[in-house]
Amino acid sequence: MRGATGAAEAGAVAVAATAEPLAAPLLDLHPAPADTRQLVIEGLSRSPKQLPAWFLYDAEGSRLFDLICQQPEYSLTATETALLEQQAPAIAAALGSGTLVEFGAGSARKVAPLLQALAEPAYVALDISAEHLQTACARLQGQFPQVPILGVCCDYSQLEQLPVHPLLRGSAHLGFFPGSSLGNFEPAAAQALLLQFRRLLGPGGRLLIGIDQPKAVARLEAAYNDAAGVSAAFAFNLLARLNRDLWGDFDPTAFRYRARWVPEASWIEMALVSLRPQQVQLAGRRWSFAEGEALITETSAKYSPEAFLKLAATAGWRGEKRWSDPAEDLSLHLLVQAN
């Protein structure tokens, strides 16, 4: 755990309109290098090899993700943004009041219509990608000078370590988890994540969550394998990151990118597939890859509304409202605590 950067004290959080450039405070709680190394060792020791999806998001990964969102094949971002813009007044009325906590805020663009529609909002943005988060929060603070905004660089699946910042005191906070990011977690981990969010948001807390739904396989596979090759570049950036941060010698030309629908799991699996038998040095160890062996970079599960609400119920959440686009490509579910 690293120290706080920026003014994170209670008094510094409420930022007034001023002629000075606005800067939202940032708490940097990024996992320590030793923990990161351990996660990589565990992930490469698994069969199949797989790392937590957050490894994809260093500064370059975040930049590439924003580019993915502009690709015509990846319609999720445009659809969800339009839905939020159209339904913001109804969503804000159903959410009520409380600090809005976004899990995996990225460029924090989807939250703007909510901040516009909520009465007296405060906003906490959690994300693993520190530089990108800081830029996003500064941009948002300029757009909403009267809104208290805090950025927290952390792994949102490890919320036990989060200090109780003044904006997170009390209970009945409002969670926001767009982008269908829950799909990056396998069912047991997704359940654990929803339980953690419930604890952080406190009794009476609510969660607005965007969930991508199953659709034609060709459309799903194209969304994660865009013609411009940005999804592939995003995956290959993982190798560059591992080489840089953990003294690796991955040769990217010895892998190919693959995105495929796995019907029995109802998810898209994204992987870098070894083109030949090879050995790679990383984190002080030697790793073998067989020809055709995959390093899974990410999975993205798709849930029908019924399947998602069944999963949410196992973590003590009940669906209160649902908004969808006309094609029923995705849903925004408003969850309340079941007991």
Ligand SMILES: C[S@@+](CC[C@H](N)C(=O)[O-])C[C@H]1O[C@@H](n2cnc3c(N)ncnc32)[C@H](O)[C@@H]1O
């Ligand atoms: C798929 S993008 C979604 C971004 C944005 N919420 C949206 O809907 O467009 C996932 C975001 O969550 C962040 N992220 C992924 N895993 C994370 C984790 N375990 N903890 C914190 N942030 C994470 C990434 O850095 C990235 O900004």
